[in-house]
Structure formats: structure tokens, C-alpha cells
Amino acid sequence: MKRIFKASLAVFAAASLTLGLAACTGGGKEAGGETGGDKGTQAGGTITFQTWSLKNDRFTPYFEKLIADFEKENPGTTIKWLDQPGEGYEAKILQQANSNELPDVVNLPPEFAYKLAKVGKLNDLEAADSAILNDYVKGGVEAYKFPDVEGSYGYPWYLGTDLNWWNLEQFKKAGLDESRIPKSGDELFALAEEIAAKTNGEVKIISESPKMGTMSNAGITMFKDGKWVFHTPEAEKLIGQYAAAFKSGAMPAEALTGDWLGNSASYKQGKVAWTTASAGYASELEKDAPSLLAATKVTPRFGQSPLFVQGISVAKESKSPELALKFAQYVTNDANQVAFLKIARGFFPGTKASNENPAVLLEGITNELQKTATEEAAKTVTTAYLENPIQYTQEMDKYFQQQVSLAVRGDISPAEALEKAQKYCNDQM
Secondary structure, three states: OOOOOOOOOHHHHHHHHHHHHHHHOOOOOOHOOOOOOOOOOOOOEEEEEEEEOOOOOOHHHHHHHHHHHHHHHHOOOOEEEEEEOOOHHHHHHHHHHHHOOOOOEEEOOOHHHHHHHHHHOOOOOOHOOHHHHHHHHHHHHHOOOOEEEOOOOOOOEEEEEEEEEEEEHHHHHHHOHHHHHHOOOHHHHHHHHHHHHHOOOOOOOOOOOHHHHHHHHOOOOOEOOOOOOOOHHHHHHHHHHHHHHHHHOOOOHHHHHHOOOHHHHHOOOOOOOOOEEOOOOHHHHHOHHHOOOOEEEEEEEOOHHHOOOEEEOOOOOOOOHHHHHHHHHHHOOOOHHHHHOOOOOOOOOOHHHHOOOOHHOOOOOOOOOHHHHHHHHHHHHHHHHHOOOOOHHHHHHHHHHHHHHHHHOOOOOHHHHHHHHHHHHHOOO
């Protein structure tokens, strides 16, 4: 299963105008559905349900049972299940929307839902049934409420957040133990330079160039009153800390190039002593680097924990809107979310009730590190938030990282990098 979405928005960013021209309506309240969902309505008929890269040996039995149970409970209904591969999902959604073939019930991350909601392709779930939204995790619901489109456009389905992961064997090379695990960003940079000095640069902790989300997690305001505002003294300090780490040898030089696999992959290879990753990373280590399980300690993220969301949306042009709404709510109800997440280890339900008893998500887990990670992530996932504003695009991300990498290398100042990046982001709005 893919990690909670980090998908590129290139297709949507480049083709949003095309989608706008193809749509019948624009944003605002009209973009949502007028035919809401009376939960007592006898909904009959046939609808399509589309997931994203989930039709496989691991998840197919779950969805087949889910659909069979719903059809049994609702005689006269038929649910046709579609699944799209991980690669190219944005393009497929765009194609479906432009040809008026968007599935009735569809798995969408907030970025995709935002583009479709703006051009009137999704049902406004707040207008359809506002009361039920109170059953879902607040941060997940907010992820599907967009600044320039009135309404709500997705039921939170499964959630994730990041944790810190530490290789204590690497700590030992510097003569340190787990008591020295940092509890803040400032402690992290101080330790990174200390360890690099004690090991002649052999052990590296800072393993990735800062991203937009890095600043957001540090509590820096990114977007306000319709403008990007991340060029602040706090942001300059943060970029300066990365530059100092790079200069001292506490950060791999290749982390600033396009060839870098990322900190989580490098952690598995034993190249770095720290990474951030979701709770499911423990299962990845068990599969890809089992020798690291005993050496790894997991702790909460510094600052504000990021939220990763996948949701279920309803197409406005569905010919069976009541059935579509009813099935979307069924897929995301407490019992079905818990059953799904007993398979999708390391993620969390989108409903409040399901998160009140995280112990149920530990049933059957034999990987002790996975248990610990799940317990730690459960403490913060219901208060986590989207690390990047919904207006953020791949083009902005690329330019931001280019400028910041120059600053980390020392080619330009943090102030110059942030000023250029902020101006570019605002010019793209």
C-alpha cells in the first residue's frame, strides 16, 4: 500500500483551466450537491466506487466483503468497484471529470478534491448531511473545506502522521545513548553537529534539505489572507541551521541533489541516524531492514505533527446521489474504518469514535516497534494538520527547494532564498 499521499499535482496544476472549461458549473455553494442524503431514504440502483491502488491480494478481500455486506443490507443495490494504479491517478481523475465519467463514490486526497470542487464536480457533503460531519476527526474534515469553495467535499477515510525514528547503533559510534535523543529542533541541530565532530562526519543526522512542510511543522505561518508569508526571521533561522549542519559535515552532500533517495530510504541503508516517517515505517523496516528493528527508537515529531489524509468524495453528477451518499458514509463508518485499518497498519481511522480506542488497531501485531509507533502516532493524529496549504503546487515546491538548497550550500543567504521563493509562490497565485 502506498504511504499516505505525497502525490504530485503536476497534471492538476497544469490542466485546471481545461477542467474548468469542461465543467458545467463553477465554485461556490452551487458547486456542491443540491440533492442531499436523507439517511432514511431507501436508496436503490447501481453506482461505481473507485479506489486508488488498493485492488491487490492484501486489500481485495476486504473490499469484496464490504460491498457484499452493503448490497445485502440494501436490497436492489449494486456497487461496481473500480481501482486505478498509483501512477497517473491525477491524470485519470482529470480525464474522468472532463468526460463526465467521474465515479459516483471516489477516493480522493484533498488536493484532487479541491480542483474538482472548484469546478462543480463534487457533491457538497455539508449541504447533503451536515450532522454526520461531526462524527469525523476535525482535522480530516477541515482538509476537505477549501478557502474559495463553500461546503465540504470529502469524508476522512484513513489518516496518518509522522514520527521521529532514531538508529541508536549510530549514536553508540559517537559514545551516546538514547538519553541524548533530541526533544526539539534546536536540540536536533546541536546534536547533529556534535555527532558529526565525534565521528569525523561518519554519522549524519540531518539527512534531507528543508521543505515547505519543514517550516510549517516548526510553527512558521506559511499562508495568510490569500498570500504566502513564510519569509520570517524564524524561517531564516531554520534555513541557517541547515546551512550550518551542511558546512559542519552533519548532512550528506547528496541530500541537495536530485539523486537523493530521501531520508527514510537512506535510514534503511544505514546511511543516516534519523528519519521521519509514518507509523507504518516499522513494518517497512521489518521487511526491508530487519536488522535495524532492535536498534531503532521511535519518538513524537517535533513541533506540530503533520496530517496526511485520504478521503471519500461523492460525484455531483451521480445519477443515484442518495445511494452514493449512503455508500460513502458506509465505507467511512466506525466499524468499516477499523476493519480496513487492521490491514493498513500504521494508519488511523477518520472517525472520532474509532480513534478513542487505539488498542483495537494493535490487535494481531507482533512487531513490537510497530506497536510502539502506532501508540505514539495515535496520541497526535487527531490534532495533526495539513503541513502545506491547499494552494501549494508542485511548481512552487520545486522552486522553493531549488532556492533553499542554494542557501543550505552557502551559495546565497537564507533571506535571499526565502524572499525569492515567497515572491515566486505569490506570483503563481
